[in-house]
Amino acid sequence: MIDVNRHKKIFGEGFDYPERKNVWQLRSNTIKISSNELENSLRGKYQKVERLNWYKDAFVVETEKNLSKSLEHILGYFFLQNLSSMIPPLVLEPREGEIILDIAASPGSKTTQMAQLMNDSGVIIANDITHLRMKALRGNLQRCGVMNTIVTQMDGKKFFRTDLKFDKILLDAPCTGTGTLNPRILKTTSERGIRNLSNTQKQLLSSASKMLNEEGVLVYSTCSLEPEENEENIDYVVRKLGLVTEKINLNVSNRVNSLTDWNNKKFDDSVANALRITPDGIMEGFFVCKLRKC
Amino acid sequence: MQIEKVLTEKEINEIEKIIERNYGLSNTLKNFIVFMTSEDKIWITAKEVFNFNKEKLRVNSIGLYIGKLKRNNKINLSLEGIHLFANKPNRNVVVVNEEKMKKFMQGSDVVPDEKINCETDNFVLVKYLNDFIGIGIWREDKVENLVPKSRRIYQSPIQI
Numbered sequence: 001m002i003d004v005n006r007h008k009k010i011f012g013e014g015f016d017y018p019e020r021k022n023v024w025q026l027r028s029n030t031i032k033i034s035s036n037e038l039e040n041s042l043r044g045k046y047q048k049v050e051r052l053n054w055y056k057d058a059f060v061v062e063t064e065k066n067l068s069k070s071l072e073h074i075l076g077y078f079f080l081q082n083l084s085s086m087i088p089p090l091v092l093e094p095r096e097g098e099i100i101l102d103i104a105a106s107p108g109s110k111t112t113q114m115a116q117l118m119n120d121s122g123v124i125i126a127n128d129i130t131h132l133r134m135k136a137l138r139g140n141l142q143r144c145g146v147m148n149t150i151v152t153q154m155d156g157k158k159f160f161r162t163d164l165k166f167d168k169i170l171l172d173a174p175c176t177g178t179g180t181l182n183p184r185i186l187k188t189t190s191e192r193g194i195r196n197l198s199n200t201q202k203q204l205l206s207s208a209s210k211m212l213n214e215e216g217v218l219v220y221s222t223c224s225l226e227p228e229e230n231e232e233n234i235d236y237v238v239r240k241l242g243l244v245t246e247k248i249n250l251n252v253s254n255r256v257n258s259l260t261d262w263n264n265k266k267f268d269d270s271v272a273n274a275l276r277i278t279p280d281g282i283m284e285g286f287f288v289c290k291l292r293k294c
Numbered sequence: 295m296q297i298e299k300v301l302t303e304k305e306i307n308e309i310e311k312i313i314e315r316n317y318g319l320s321n322t323l324k325n326f327i328v329f330m331t332s333e334d335k336i337w338i339t340a341k342e343v344f345n346f347n348k349e350k351l352r353v354n355s356i357g358l359y360i361g362k363l364k365r366n367n368k369i370n371l372s373l374e375g376i377h378l379f380a381n382k383p384n385r386n387v388v389v390v391n392e393e394k395m396k397k398f399m400q401g402s403d404v405v406p407d408e409k410i411n412c413e414t415d416n417f418v419l420v421k422y423l424n425d426f427i428g429i430g431i432w433r434e435d436k437v438e439n440l441v442p443k444s445r446r447i448y449q450s451p452i453q454i
Contacts (some may be wrong), residue, residue: 032377069447073375076400076426099346125351134354140443145374147326147339151388152351161334162350 001188004177007225010280014102017181017198021189025282026078027086027109028294029144030116033077036101043071046109054252056118058086060282072278076143081109083253084179084277085284087184088221089113091248091290092170098120099146100288101169103208106133110172124149125164127156157203160210167216173201175229179277198228202236206253211240212293217242221288225279227262230287234258234274235267243291254278258287295355300344301328309336312367317419318411327357332396336375338386370417376426384428385411386418388430388437397421398430398439401446405436 008015026037035057042049048062060083061067094100094114105111105126106284115126115225126149128137134153141149154162156171176189176197201222220237222229237243258274260267274289296327300408301309305452307347313319314404328356329337339357360375371379390398398404398420412418420428420437 071395071399071422071425071427074445074447076377097342121340123340123346132363138355140358141373145358145377148343150346150348150351150356151354154352155355161426164347164350192377192403230447 002186009014009224021281023282024067025081025083026059027081028078029076030057031145032119038077039243051183055086058083058122066210079109079112082284084284085109086113087252087286087288088170088172088219089117090250091288092109092168092219094118094168098168099123099166101166103127103159103171103204104174107136107237110170112140113147114220115148120146120148122148125152127152127154129155142185149211157207160207164211165213166211167213169212169218171204171208171218172221173204176223176226177223178225179223179279180277181279194226194228201229205233206241209243213263214293218291223284223286225285231259231262231267231271234271234289236267238270243293245270246290246292247273247277247289252285254280295332297329297331299330309337310371313379316369317381317386320328320377336363368416371429373428376419385414386413386416387421388418389421395427399447401439401441403436403439
């Protein structure tokens with residue numbers, strides 16, 4: 001079990017688990033509808049609709065209604081997605097015509113976001129490991145009208161064996177998910193579980209780094225608060241795999257500095273380029289780092 | 295996904311004509327690779343996606359499913375197929391009000407408020423306000439529901 005004392009060491013003594021606010025966070029799917037059109041539609045139906053200043057396609061909607069059962073959602077006009085989870089694709093900056101690998105893609109929130117950032121052009125390889133996760137991924141790609149994607153079912157740790165090379169790779173790694181502050185997750189997460197996942201994440205990072213072209217960019221992210229899954233892994237990538245971190249120039253809410261050390265272990269100075277998002281009841285706790293192969 | 299056939303330009307042209315004949319919709323698929331999988335399902339993707347080196351990949355699916363070719367030159371478009379083509383259809387279209395839209399999205403057959411050149415036993419596009427919300431079959435006086443289970447809303451009533 002993980003408790004707040006562990007997280008106070010990360011965010012400071014004043015940190016406490018915030019109460020979850022009853023709001024919906026969503027991203028307009030610009031493959032099917034413009035953000036302005038969606039905004040007009042949402043404002044006509046719901047009392048409180050906020051459009052984010054740091055990402056024009058993101059909205060926060062306050063309503064008692066279940067937006068996952070709204071007509072707009074069924075028609076693929078928006079994707080229900082935590083605001084924090086929208087950050088990694090913005091950091092990767094996929095552009096029209098590029099070839100991108102999304103190593104752990106299901107359920108497809110970031111894949112569909114990248115597709116719209118690319119105007120549904122170029123190629124995205126959207127990979128995940130289990131058959132069960134394929135269904136959600138394929139369903140969401142279809143709902144959002146994405147056609148630039150090849151869905152693959154492979155072990156990300158061994159994906160490098162394909163000998164394929166990419167200019168941009170997204171690794172939104174499987175993680176404990178403690179950044180969601182879901183009580184069930186906090187209750188069932190153990191130090192050992194964190195360690196096991198940290199090892200898996202390092203293997204995924206190693207696989208990803210082998211597939212990067214020279215000057216290629218890898219964005220690593222988790223929705224975990226744990227330094228073993230975040231800064232420690234970036235320290236590993238910098239020291240052992242030779243990638244370099246880059247500053248993330250993105251003015252997002254709740255951004256705080258990443259840790260410089262943990263449990264008496266000092267991290268490489270460049271780990272400080274990563275960003276952390278403090279959970280606040282709307283945004284989940286998140287970690288994002290931009291890495292480049294030089 | 296087992297690709298059974300990549301359509302030639304002539305065959306793509308034929309699909310476009312079928313869509314035009316059935317719904318009065320015109321759009322070109324010639325910029326895409328159009329291919330068929332089992333049960334005459336039609337998919338589209340960009341050339342660079344289709345031509346990507348997939349030799350060592352375990353591919354689960356490629357591109358977007360746009361519909362299923364049926365006998366007698368009819369075509370059951372997917373919701374995304376409708377969105378791709380639905381500029382201004384003028385045949386086999388029905389219009390429903392809010393109450394019927396909710397019923398339709400829950401999987402029920404509905405009697406439309408308006409019908410535009412509907413042929414009996416043919417597919418019809420179902421429209422609510424400015425949106426095409428799905429497809430059904432016109433059966434004399436009602437629309438037989440063809441909304442796939444994955445796109446239906448089962449539990450609480452639809453909340454618009």
